C-alpha cells in the first residue's frame with residue numbers, strides 16, 4: 001500500500017538516536033535545547049518550546065494565552081479534532097468559521113463571529129498551504145485578539161520566503177510520524193513573546209521554577225509534556241532534511257497539478273506562486289457527480305494499493321460536539337468534506353510512483369463516472 005503520507009527515516013537519523021541512547025541524558029539535556037534553537041532559527045521566531053505532541057502544545061498555548069472558562073476561540077472545522085479539543089480542555093468554546101474551497105478558514109467571515117468573549121483566532125494551514133495571515137493578523141489587531149496558528153501541516157511553508165511560524169502570536173507544529181518531519185510523537189510552539197514562552201515552559205514541566213541547584217518552586221499548575229533527548233536528536237536530524245523532503249513533495253505535487261489540469265472529474269488546489277506549501281497533503285476535489293460514489297472510489301483505490309484518505313470530517317459533526325454544542329452545518333465545510341480525497345504525496349515516493357498514482361486514480365474515477373451516468 002502506498003500511503004497518503006509516511007515518514008522517511010535514514011541511517012543518519014538512526015545513528016543520531018542511538019548516540020543519545022548511549023549518552024548520560026535521556027531527557028532534559030542539551031539535545032532538546034539544540035532542537036528548539038534550530039527550529040526557532042529555521043522558522044524565524046525568537047522562542048521555541050517543544051512538547052510531546054502538537055496536542056499538548058495546543059493545550060499549553062491556549063492555557064498560556066489565559067484562555068479559559070466561557071472564552072471563545074474562532075477556528076476552522078476542517079482540521080484534526082485536537083485543534084478545537086484543546087480549547088475545550090481549558091474550558092473555552094470553539095466557534096467554527098466556514099472555509100474556502102482550499103480548505104483554509106474564510107478570513108472574510110471571521111469578523112462576523114467575534115463576540116465580547118472571543119480571545120483568539122485559530123487558523124490551520126490546511127495541507128500546508130498558508131492561510132491569509134495578513135488579513136487574519138489585521139482582524140486580530142483591530143479587535144485585540146491573539147492569533148494561535150495550528151501549523152501542524154505547515155513546517156517549512158512560507159509566504160514570499162517568510163516562514164510560517166513568524167506571523168502569529170503562537171504557532172504550533174506537529175512531529176507525529178506522518179507530518180512534515182517526525183520525532184515519532186512530538187510538537188512545538190514558536191513565539192516571539194518572552195512572557196508566553198516562559199508560561200509555555202512552566203506548563204510543559206510541572207510549573208516548577210529552578211531557583212538554585214538545591215531548591216525549586218512550583219509557581220503554577222503544570223504537566224509533564226516534555227519530549228525525550230532521543231526524540232529531539234531525531235528531530236534535529238530530520239530538520240536538516242526538511243527542505244529536501246519539501247522539494248520531493250513539491251515535485252510530486254507539480255506533476256499532479258499538471259496531470260490533473262482541466263480534468264472534468266476533479267479539481268486541484270492552486271498555490272499562489274509567491275507561497276511555498278510544505279505539501280503535507282495533496283488534496284483532490286471530486287466533482288459533485290462523484291460524491292455519491294466516493295466511498296466506492298475510496299475502497300477501490302485501497303484495493304489497488306493506494307492508501308488515500310479523507311481530510312477532514314468537519315469537527316462539529318463528531319458526536320461529542322453535536323451532543324455538547326448542538327448541530328451545525330457550514331456550507332463550504334460540508335462541500336469540501338464531500339469532495340476531498342488526499343492522494344499519496346510524501347518524501348519516500350518517486351515520480352514513477354506518482355505516475356502510477358495518477359493512472360490508477362483516473363482509471364478508477366472514469367469507471368465510476370460512467371457507472372454514475374450510465375443508469
Ligand SMILES: *Cc1c(COP(=O)(O)O)cnc(C)c1O
Pocket residue numbers: 053054055056079080082083124150152153174175176185186187
Ligand atoms: C496532526 C495534527 C494535530 C495533532 O498533532 P499530534 O502531534 O498528533 O498531537 C493537530 N492539528 C492538526 C491540524 C494536525 O494535523
